[in-house]
Amino acid sequence: MEAYCNAVRRLKDKFDGLELNHIARKYNEEVDELTKIASGRTTVPPNVFARDLAKPSVDFKDPAGASATTAKPSVVTAIEPLAEDPLAEESEAMETETEISSADEAGAMQIDEAPSSQDWRDQYLNRINRGVLPSDRAQARRIARRAKSFILIDDELYKRSPSGVLQHCIPILEGKELLRDIHTGVCGHHAAPRTLVGNAFRQGFYRPTAVADATEIMRTCEGCQFYARKTHLPTHALQTIPITWPFAVWGLDLFTGKKFLEFCDDFHIRVDWSAVAHPQTNGQIERANGMILQGLKPRIFNKLNKFGRRWLMELPSVIWSLRTTPSRATGFTLFFLVYGVEAVLPTDLEYGSPRLKAYQQHQNQQASEDSLDQVDEAQDVALLHLARYQQSQRRYQAQRVRHRDLNKGDLVLRLRQDSRGRHKLTPP
Structure with missing residues (x-):
């Protein structure tokens, strides 16, 4: 507070009169509310004006108020008093006069207007060495908060990890080469991205985009692509068939012939082939066939006479069972x-x-x-x-669902269906 009092004394000659009144804490409710708003970063009321300062407006090293250029940068939030306060206009005038007359306070917000370089370390080095922040306010706050975990040792930038280990900050190209060497180098076994990043961090290196770089390295690795695990997750949302009323459309999976076509013509049945034109119907038929096979297999099981032609005799029983069993989709049986x-x-x-x-x-x-x-x-x-x-x-x-977008000209791996001549080291 002494530094701020010295700043006020330097300005008292610029006013006709100056009166300082001490207010007890129990009567200082408005200032307490403003302090809680600033510390809690809550919503500022419409009648309160807030301003963010990247540096203190006074020099703490020199109480006499010599120069403020050597003060260490910090984040200070200055909230102006309420407009209803009788001293609001006087305080606002003092603050305006301070910003205009003092050359030292003119550099309170030192902003780097130059475009940021490609090296991600420069923004933290500028903050630590010169106290310079980016021009964007949100980015400036983020850099000021994160820079507290970075230190300089022999002109090299290090980061304190949560475990207390100092990690050497490396540039982009060097970080990619490090991850690639851990992935496919002498001691690499084509590990997953998070495992790669964990190994790099435990060795004492740090990069903010290490996980994204490791993921890209694994996706572009030819060996990882050939021996990747099969993805069983669906690639698109489920396409259901809207039914106007039950039995409006019948789906059949059978071998067609001349007799079948003649039968359809005699009963005025229109046949639509769904293998290509409507794959949803084809999938529905395969699902129905799976239910029939699931009921047939236990009925025709015999250790001495496996399968054979017994399924022809057991098929009517399975179909009747499905027709008289309530469906979970409709809640009724097909017969009903x-x-x-x-x-x-x-x-x-x-x-x-x-x-x-x-x-x-x-x-x-x-x-x-x-x-x-x-x-x-x-x-x-x-x-x-x-x-x-x-x-x-x-x-x-x-x-x-895990979407996989493919464009014309993309290279894809086709799954081999023939297992002849394959061994444990053969790619799928």
Whole structure:
């Protein structure tokens, strides 16, 4: 405070009168609020004016106020008093006169207007050696905060790591060569990017973009590309098929022929090939085939007679099971969506289910007709269930999507399907 008092005494001759009043702490509420705003970096009220200073406005080394050019740079936030304060105009006039009359205070904000060089170390060296900050205010704050962890030893820039180890700051080209040597050098084993950076930092070197450089080195390494692990994450969002109503479109996976085409013509069935024109439908069919195969494999399992032609006899049972099992997507069975009632299964007849015991033939015809009248409402409910199910599937798929953009002319690696003549060191 003595330095600031000396600065005020130098300016008292420029005013007709000067009166200093001591205010007790319990009555100094407005100044306390301004101090809390400055220290907490909260939102400044509209009637308060704030200004950022890169250097103190007084010289702490010389209380008499000789020169302020040798003061160490620091970050000081000066907040002007409230406009409603009676002393606001007088304090504002003192501050304005100080900035105009004193040549020392004119250099309070020393800004580097020259364009920054390509070496990332220059901005920290300018801050440490000359107290110079970039012209951009946000960047100046960032450099001033980060420069506290850098020191100079024998004109070389070092950074204090969180573990206390001093890391030598190296330029861009030298840092890339260091990472490349750790990756493919004598003691390198083509490690992952974060492992490369960890090895470099433990050896006492530092670069702010080391992780990005290591990632680029690994992506451009030919050996890492050939022996990279297969990516099983989806490359695009899930494309669901909007259904207007159940059974509007049928998807079939079969071998076509003359008899099949004649059958379609007789029943006025239009055939659309989906292998290329609509791959979503083709994927839906493959999913249905997978469910059928999943039910067939356990039924035809036999240690003595593997597979054979038993699948032909077991196929109707598996299909009937799928038709009479409620679907998680719609909440209903396929049989119910078609006929409005559930099918009677062999287990119902064998064990005597309650609905079978309550069956009355003279009432069954009327109940069946009523069920057909109500099947439209059940199909609408199934559509709502299906839409909600597809939405949940899209959300789950979107969490795992990893986009890979390919342009015309890009080189890609094709997966080899033939395993003949391959060994452990053969690339996939």
